[in-house]
Amino acid sequence: MRGMVPGLRSSAPFGPRLPAVLQEDDLMSRFLLGFDESLAPMLATLDMLDSYLDPDLTPEDFLPWLAQWVGVDLPGAGETLRNRQTIRDAVPMHRARGTKRGLLAAVKVALPLTAEVSIEDSGGSAASTSPGTPFPGQEPAGVLVRIKNAAGAELNLALIEATVREAKPAHIPHRIEVLP
Secondary structure (H helix, E strand, O other): OHHHOOOOOOOOOOHHHOOHHHHOOHHHHHHHHHHHHHHHHHHHHHHOHHHHOOOOOOOHHHHHHHHHHHOOOOOOOOOHHHHHHHHHOHHHHHHOOOOHHHHHHHHHHHOOOOOEEEEEEOOOOOOOOOOOOOOOOOOOOOEEEEEEOOOOOOOOHHHHHHHHHHHOOOOOOEEEEEEO
8 A cells, every 4th residue: 555655755745834943943853754754645645646547557456446436346356457457448338338239348347358258139229209119129129148158267157147137228138148
C-alpha cells in the first residue's frame, strides 16, 4: 500500500508554511515532521488520483476496487493483464448489454482464454404500440450459447450460467452447450 513506501516525502510539507520565527524552532520542525510523514501517503495518492482511475496505471491492489466502481467482476486473482482488460472493456460491455454482441463480450470475460464462444439467438427485434403483436424472429425465442472448450481447460459452469443470465434480456430463455 501507499503507506508503506520508505522515504516518501510530502508534496506539501508544513515547515516552510510557518512564520519565520517558528521555522527556526528545532522542536517545532521535528514536531511537524511527524505530520509530514503521516500525511505523505495520502497526499501522494491525491496527487496521482487520475492514475488510480486508469486501469492501465492503477496499482494491482486497486484493481478490485476499480472493478466494483465500473460494475464488473474480475475473472481471477493473479491475472493482472486480464483484469485490467476487463475493467477497460466495462463501459462498451455495459453499452451493449442485452444484445448478442454484449452477451458474447460478457461470456468471453468469464471464460478462460482458450475457449471459443458462439451465440445463436432467435433473431429479431421490433417495436409496436398495439397489444398482442407477435414477437419477431423465429419461434421459440431463446439464446443458445455454444462453448468449444480446449483440451484441459477448466470451465466454471456456475459462473458462465450466472454471466449469461445477467447479460441476456430477462424474458428470453437460454441454453448453454459445452463442446469438446
